Amino acid sequence: MLLDYVLDMLVYIGIFAILAISLNLEFGYTRLMNFGKVAFFATGAYTSALLSMTGASFIEGMAAGMLISALLGLLVALPTLRLRADYLAIVTIAFGEILRLFFLNEVWFTNGPMGIRGIPQPLYSVFDNDYMLFYVLLVYTTLIICYLFAERIVNSPFGRVLKAIRDDEEAVQAFGKNTCMFKIKIFIIGSSMASVSGSLFAHYLAFISPDMFYPTVTFSVWTMMVIGGSANNLGVIAGAVLVQVFERGTRFLKDFVVLPIEPSNLRVILIGLLLILFLLYRPDGIIKEEKNRGLL
Amino acid sequence: MILEVNDIEKSFGGIKALDGVSVSIENNTISGLIGPNGSGKTTLLNTVSGFLAPDKGTVYFGGKDITSLPPFQVSRLGMTRTFQITRLFRGMTVLESMLLASKTQDDGLFPVFFNRKKLMETERRDVQKAVEILDFLEIEHMKHEYAVALSGGQQKLLSLGMALMADPRMVLLDEPVAGVNPTLANKIFEKVMLEKEKRTFLVVEHNIDILMNFCDIIYVMNKGRIVASGTPDEVQRNETVIDVYLGG
Amino acid sequence: MFLTQLVINSVVTGSIYVLIAIGLTIVYRVLKFANFSHAELITFGAYMAYIVNVSLGMDLFYGALAAFLLTGALGIATDRLVFKKLRKNGSNVISMMIASIGIGLVLRQSIQEKWGPNQVWYDIETRTFEIFGGSITEMQVYIILISIALILILHFMFTRTKLGKAMRGVSDNPQLAMASGIDTEKILLWVWFIGGGLAGIGGVFRGADTRLVPLLGWEIILSAFAVVILGGIGSFYGAIIAAYILGFAENFGVSILSDLSISTGYRPAIAFMILIIVLIVRPSGIMGKKEAA
Structure with missing residues (x-):
């Protein structure tokens, strides 16, 4: 029983850590205000779920999700990334909501508010009794790949341009860099990575519905990044641990103690407060951005 | 002629910031651009470097029409500019900033994952070049400090260094010695002099004395027009120039 | 009947959006950031009027008055407790936008804690009039008339009063305003008070026209941002025109959606489409100053 709680929490931490790293690439290193992270998370979840219901494998579903998220990311990025930072924030927040409406309203396709049940779990028959343990391994292998991938990017000449764009985009243009292209590329990467995390989420729960993809998901990822320390990939993982231990912890606690405040309300209120207090x-954040001493 | 600006006009909300400016600059020279505040010097620099599109007129660089090209394309053609208020990257060290400025950087996504060897080779070459330039500017010992941790004068040196790192045919310097002590200011211009055989400079500066010492040609602007130009001696004796500066 | 009814509904929707959008745009203009907690100021106002109207049993008019004052005060409180401190820290507008999200979360969930997630209604009579084959409720008539009256008052304030001129001065050039002896911080208080107060009244309108839920403000905040960007960020008159344009676009759009047998649940997508089109065609909006991106 307790072990299940711990493993469940570990899975959630891993899934959200991937989301936090993807946001960190976009905002922490490049200052792109993606307030619609949940849209790409949901795209991964739904693509993966729907495809696997038709018999596709877990890997195929995940790959398709990444591709579709990348395309959607490009679509959102093109009209907005050349404009002021706040336009991206408004457009992405809107995009997330519209996408949720799509999943809610297209009943023929997504089963609408009832959601998708019985999403096949990869290698379930092989691991059977130890499935939770297997899933923890699966999630953490993916997390490590995402972490190394992100570290490789930010510690490269490409990443150097991202950081410079974050600090002063015009000045970067003066050195012959097409900053818009860099922003579009990292936005696409961030969207695909969020999609991976969405696929893991859908196959873990074996059930998804539109009400799992409210904007609060986005903001909880933002809180992880802000309190962990933006532009530090280890920091944002730490942030994911903290927020998730707290989120899952209150769910766990509510089974044992009576809280004066409705736990779901308390959780969101405290996430909001943490965000404000850290700002x-x-x-x-907890772990500051590290000084880069170069590749050599 | 490396740079030819023909009859440029630029207005902001009905006010003509540039009112028919023409400038021709020869290869391997240092040209100065002076004039009272608000005379249009920085606007001219912004227009030439692509940060502003002119309403009228053309800009040719190395015989190529660069009018209204975006800044990054202008820069790729071999013209690099610095900014009046030094705009350094907060989260980056001196060395990182220098590397960023290099045009030979492998800054695509592909080499990050698939051509690591070539990327590291370029990086090694760029670091070597950066260190040479920093050494030349006498700030090599600061290479692992955050750029914003440097003193005002060192920051000016760094932005000159970043411009040189791009190895441009032409450099536009916007107030390279503003707020810098006279000894260091002279040193900065001496470094520019040493680079003259390799490239062409256009310098906006309030410190007229220093321009008189180092420039080949001086352009004087007032109210969005070039009101005088010539060698430092000619300009110093020019009635209009004296009027602009003394008469306001 | 249909056309008349659509026009009536459009004008009502526009009248609900207009005050909310003006509130949002003046804060945007002066403080330079998109205040996402504006959504929850709207909701807060709606529930403040609920206390006066339902809990205290008074007329909704007093509810609206209370909503204006209390939401204005809440606007000031968010500034004192959060945004002012961020300004003092030298934080940029990006931190303020993120903080506004945090404030929104705290407010919305506190409202849900107090009044629960289910919908509630004001205690109002619903007399209905028939005009040109369409129907309009007495409440909707009030919504339209009060909006127009408030727009006129605001127009007078911005053009004729010292306070209005000072607000414009502070937003156009804070240094210059300070140098000419304007107490910037005091002006900011007024900006928050008026911006918040208008959001509060907008919330009452929305609540009276539909119902009250903790997501009331969030449901219409995207439309409000679409109005602000369509009108040109910071433009008072732009926001007025854009609010009614959006009112018409949404109501006619929904009617087209149902003709095409597409779910009317996509109503918010209409504002989104407008937002995207504006950003592609004319990012500075209809009345905005053209500026470099």
Whole structure:
């Protein structure tokens, strides 16, 4: 029983850590205000779920999700990335909501508000009793790949341009870099990575429905990044651990103690408060961005 | 002629910031651009470097029409500019900033994963070049400091260094010695002099004395027009110039 | 009947959006950031009027008045507790946008904690009039008339009063305004008070026209942002025109959707489409100053 709680929490931490890293690439390193992270998470979840219901494998579903998320990312990025930062924030937040409406309204396709049940779980028959353990391994292998991938990017000349764009985009253009292309590329990468995390999420729960993809998911990932320390991939993983331990912890606690406040409300209120307090008193987060000493 | 600006006009909300400006600059020279505040110097620099599109007129660089090209394309053609208020990257060290400025960087996504060997080779070459330039500018010892941790004068040196790192045919310097002590200011211009055989400079500066010492040609702007140009001696004796500066 | 009814509905929708959007745009203009917690200011106003109207049993008019004052005060409180501190820290507008999300989460969930997630209604009579084959409720008539009255008052304030001129001065050039002896921080208080207050009244309108839920403000915040960007960020008159354009676009759009047998649940997508089209065609909006991106 307790072990199941712990394993469940570990899975959630891993899934959200991937999301946090993907947001970190976009915002932490490049200052792209993606307030619609949940859209790409949901795209991964739905693509993967729907495809696997028709018999596709887990890997195929995940790959298709990444591709579709990349295309959607490009679509969102093209009209907005050349404009002011706040336009991207507004457009992505809107995009996330519209996508959720799509999943909610297209009943023929997504089964609408009832959601998709019985999503096949990869290698279930092989691991059977130890399935949770297997899934933890699957999630953490993916997380490690995503982490190494992100580290490789940010510690490269490409990543150097991203950081420079974050600090002063015009000045980067003066050195012959087409900054818009860099922003589009990293936005596409971030969207695909979020999609991977969505696929893991869908196959873990074996059930998804539109009400799992409210904007609060996005903001909880933002909180992980802000409190962990933006532009530090280990930091945002730490942030994911903290927020998830707290989120899952209150769910766990509610089975044992009576809280004066409805736990689901308390969770969101505290996430909001954490976000504000860190911005005010510790804007660098728990772990600061590291000084880069170069590749050599 | 490396740079030919023909009859450029640029207005902001009805006010003509540039009112028919023409400038021709020869290869391997240092040209100065002076004039009172608001006379249009920085606007001219912004227009030439692609940060502003002119309303009228053309800009040719190395015989190529660059009017209204975006800044990154202008820069790729071999013209690099610095900014009046030094705009350094907050989260980056001196060395990183220098590397960013290099045009030979392998900054695509492909080499990050699939051509690591070539990427590291370019990186090694770029670091070597960066260190040479930093050494030349006498700030090599600061290479692992954050760029914003440098003193004002060192920051000016770094932005000159970044411009040189791009190895441009032409450099536009916007107030390279503003707020810098006279000794260091002279040193900065001496470095520019040493680079003259390799490239062409156009310098906007309030410190007129220093321009008189180092420039081949000086352009004087007032109210969006070029009101005088010539060698430092000619300009110093020019009645209009004296009027602009003394008469306001 | 249909056309008249659509026009009536459009004008009502526009009248609900207009005050909300003006509130959002003046904060945007002066503070330079997209305040996402505006959504929850709207909701807060709606529930404040609910206390006065239902809990205290008074007329909704007093509810709207209370909503204006209390939401204005809440706007000021968010500034004092969060945004002012961020300004003092030298944080940029990006931190303020993120913080506004945090404030929104705290407010929305606190409202849900207090009043629950289910819908509630104001205690109002619903007399209905028939005109040109369409019907309009007494409440909707009030919504239209009060909006127009408030727009006129605001127009007078921005053009004729010292306060209105000072607000414009602070937003156009804060340094210059400060140098000419304007107390910038005091002006900011007024900006928050008026911006918040208008959101509060907009919330009451929306609540009276539909129902009250903790997501009330969130449901229409995208439309409000679409109005602000279509009108040109910071433009008072742009926001007025754009609010009614969006009112018409949404109501006619929904009617087209149902003709095409597409779910009317896509109503928010209409604002999104408009947003995207504006960003592609004319990012500075209809009345906005053209500026470099």
